[in-house]
Each structure stands twice: as structure tokens, then as C-alpha cells.
Amino acid sequence: MIFKKKKTAAASNAAGNVSEAYVPVDADFEFIEDNADISIDSNYAALGFWHEAFLRFINKKSAMIGFVFIALITIFAIAGPNLNSYTYSEQNLSEKNLAPRIPGIEYTGFFDGSEVMRTTNGFKKVNGYFDKKLPTTFYWFGSDNFGRDIWTRTWSGARVSLIIAVAAAVIDMLIGLTYGLISGYFGGATDIVMQRILEICNGIPRLVIVTLLLLVLKPGMITIVIALMLTEWMSMSRIARAEMLKLKEREFVLASRTLGAGSMHIIFSEILPNIIGPVITQVMFSIPTAIFTEAFLSFVGLGIPVPQCSLGSLISEGFNSFTTHPYQIIPPIIVMALLMLSFNLVADGLREALDPKMKEQ
């Protein structure tokens, strides 16, 4: 700023004496504006890989939105069921099929506990809370066929989905990654045998595996995780193998070998850090698949046993009374859709953040 003033002073001075030759002043050789407003090129070369990836990730709006939704759903899945006095299995048959009613908001006309029912005499607006004389009862998301609180059940269901998500990620990492890396690194006969095993596993439909598993195991979380373990790891192992094939002939790997590094050292400390980008991306993409698989299994009745619930079983229950009480199916569907969408968005953002070349193509 200070230079600007000097400059104008010099300019007016010059304008006053047009006939005289202009004598340059010191201010002429200084920047007019040399303040923080001038955008300076960030020197990305000086940043570390992770720092750079982090910056790219937070600059991507869709990925950040996905991230925020995942965080919100996670918080509600942890805290949500404890926010009211109901439990996920508590039945109150005298309070069944009540529409959503939220204290405070009820006076606006929304979430006031009323619903429109179709009867033989045409449409009729009913409010179960008044009919049954329950002025102090609030089911935030309504109650289901057995008088259970849908709010509590939705978030317990989300909890199951998130546990499945974590399990899927761990399975991908531990089994898929290790299998793919070892198969790719050793190559030759090892690779052929391992790939044939993978193809055989891949050939058996997931539903068949789960149904067969249910013959030996009780339905429940463990069974679903085992089912995922048997089927989820394959796409990850393929990616890991492909990346390994690409990298294992690179000179830095040869350099490690000439230094006497063992196979495990090369696989896990030389090559793994170089493929962590695609690996993380693949993990994030496999999470929605796993969540959906669980929901699907629950929907067809092979998943979590009652009275426990998952998003899939909630959708299945809501589906039965969808035509009469549509509010019962909406919360689990919205949470489920948001969860899948968010994981996909985050995965996409991570892919671009970890592999910047991808975007340029």
C-alpha cells in the first residue's frame, strides 16, 4: 500500500511539470503492490506425497460431502439409539404403526404424528397419537408393525452396516491384498495355481455360498462376515496382483534384491507403499458392495436374525407395509442410499487424490 502512495505522488509531480524531462524516483523501481493479495504459486514439489494427496482430497467438494455424511451417519449410529428411551427390540403392540412425531416440529404441521390413510370411503387423515390418547409419546421416525421405534432401529441397522463396512475393508486388506501380492510376486507355477483357485472361488455365486454356510452356521453377523470373507477379497487380489506385476521388474526392486532383501521385505516394504493408492481406492469401493450384500442378504431373510436389525431387514419389513405406512421404509432407505453414495464419492475422491495422473487422461 505504501508504495502505491509514493507512486501517485511521483506521478502527480511528473504531471505538474510536463515540459521537464522526467526524473525517475526510487518508487518507480518498486512493486506497486507487494502485499499478500498477490497469489503465489504453491510449490507442490516441496510437499510430501500424503500432504499433496490430502490437499487434493479436501479440495474435491463431492468427496468432502461424502466424507461429512459418513461422519454424520457414524456419529448417529454410535449415539442415535441412546438418544431416546426405546431399545431396538422393545415391542409395544398398543403403539404400533404410529407416524413420525417430533417434539417442537409437530406444531409446524410436519412430523405431527398424522398420516393419510386410504379407506373405502376415500382418503382420511388419522393421528394415532390422539386416537390412542398418547399426548406425551413421541416416535421420531414413527413406530413399526410391532410398535418398535424406527429411529432406534434405523441407527442400530446403520451400526450393523458400518461394522460390515469395516469388516469388508479389513478382509480386503488382509486376504485380498496378501493373496494378490504373493501371487503376483512369485509368478510362475505359484501364480497359476493361485489364480485357478481364485477363478473357482469366483465361479460360485455368493448366494449359494451364503445359503450353504447357513446349513452349518447360525444366521448372524459372524456368518455374514464369513460369507464376505469368502467372496469379497477377489477383486482386491486382482488389483494387487496387477500392480505387483507392473512394479516387480522395476529397477528399485532389483536394487533391493541385489542388497539381499528377502521376498517379504520386497513385497511389503518396497512394493506395498507404491500401490497404496489403488489399494485404498479399491477398499473404499468394496465397502458399499459389502454393505449392499449384507442388506440384500437381510432382505431375502438370510442376514441378521430378529429382533436385531440391519438396514436391509428394516427395508424388508417396511416393504411389507409400504402401501399403508410408507414412512416406515423411508428412514432406512435414505440412510442406506446416503451411506452407499458417500462411500462411492469418497472412493472417487481418494482415487483422484492418490493418483493425480488419472484426471489428466
Add this chain to the structure above:
Amino acid sequence: MRKIDYTKEPLLKVEDLKQHFKMNRNYTVKAVDGVSFSIWPGETYGLVGESGSGKSTVGRSVIRLYDPTDGKIIFDGDDISGKMSRKTVEDLRVKMQMIFQDPMASLNPRKNVGDIIGEGLDIHKSYKSRDERTAKIKAILKKVGLAEEHISRYPHQFSGGQRQRVGIARALIMNPKLVIADECISALDVSIQAQVVNLMKDIQEETGTAYLFIAHDLSMVKYISDRIGVLHLGHLVEMGSKDEIFDNPVHPYTRSLLSAIPTPNPIAEKTRTAIPYDYASSGIDYRKGTYHLIDGTHYVKCTDEELKRFTEDKQ
């Protein structure tokens, strides 16, 4: 000047090394087909030849990145050609090191320079404390002309010449007796090539390591090598001391190679003609050739008739 004692046992003795790669049932690539040479402690052996002649394969077989198909490799008194004992492997991985061609590809992009150079130390546990490790790495950085601060930087933050110095540091930190330099200067531009080669020479003066210097740049090989082997199609067609090869090339392939070197004198360069050489039409069969002594340490691989023809051609 360093003195090489040729009466001693050679550090590396390669006898009739064969390295074949089976592509499929009917087709085998004979990358190296019966190569013999020796390297004495402290000397630089230059291996030259065109692309695909098997230079790099020789280097990689010697350091056992490949399993040799046939032949014998004796390194520092140990046979390293077949199945090696645990102790031999350990010895080999410490005493023989390699510098790679592409300075970018040979450094792990996710590791910092300290970890890249220290990898050998880590694997062989050749330090007692973290401080000792850091001190060793810093000392070697200084030796190759890099600064101590570079220890925490990543490969992409260096220029090509600096990266190659990191590669050299990684090889030298183990105090190797033999360094295989596999086209270690071909990816650098000429001024940097000179820097790197001079660095290698200085280090040789200081530590007495031997080099197997693999290159296709003949003038650079002439500058750094004591003895030279000329490789063509997996056969070592001619070998001898630097002067013997450059002053009196006998094999037509060697003469063709040498005639292709540009001279800095523009008048001489105008009249320079490269001698063409085509193996298929030359009527020479490398497989039939045996080593014929020309003089001193100068050998040519050929049959008796071929040798006669070569010497006549020269006149």
C-alpha cells in the same frame, strides 16, 4: 595412480557363463552364450556392445539376479554360480553391489534418501544404534557429493545427476569389493556423465573397489576402464587392455564399433567412415570360435581361418 596386481587371484572369475531364457517350447533366447572373463581387485573392466548384445544380462547373472543356465562364477573365492549357502549369499549381497541405469526407476519413490541408502545396512543389520546408521549415511552422502540435509528428501526432489549419486551411495555404503555399473551413465546428459564417472574414479582411488563397467559409450569406456571386453550377440568376441583394444582392434565387429566413434576434430570427422559389420553376411560363426592370443592380454574369439582373414583384412 592405483596399481593392479595381475599376479594375484582375480576377484571375479567368470567361466563359460551361459544365460538362456526359455520363451516357449520351441524358442530359447540365448542372451549370453559362453562368456569368460576375470576382474582383478581394484580394476575397472569395461563391457561394451550394442543394444541386445547381453551386456546387462552378464551383469545381472554375475550378481545373481538371474540363475545362470551354465558356467561358473567364482567371486572372492566362493562359487556363486549354482545353489549358494546362506553364508555365501550373505557375503555376495554385501561384497558385490550394483548401480542401475535409470536413476529415477532405481530409487523407490516412496522412500526418502536416508532409507534408500540405509536399506543395505538395515537388511544386514550392520549398525549398533540409530545414531551409527545416520552417521554412516551422512558420511556416504558427503562422499558422493550430496549434502547431509538431503537425507530426508524424496527421489523426485533431485535432479538426474543427484539421483545417480544416491544410487552410487546406496551401492557404496556396504563397502563392496565389486560394483557392477549397469549403463549407469547412459540416462544422464554429457556434463553430468563426466561428473559421475569422475566421482566413480575418485571413489575407486580411495576404496579400491573394482568396477564392472557396462556401457555402450566407447569413449567413456576408454576413459574409465583398464581392460575391455567386447560383447556381441552373447559372445565375448574380443578382450584385452584398453590400449590393446583401441590401438589394435582385430575382430571386425570391434573395428566397426571403434570406427563409429565420432572424433572432436571436424576435419578428421569429415573423412571418417564407419566400417559396416553384419554378422549374418560376414560368414563368421561365433559358436565355433575359440580364444586366440594376439599379444599380452589381448584375445580374440574366432577360428584359425577367421583370425587369418581378420589380420589380412586389417592390412
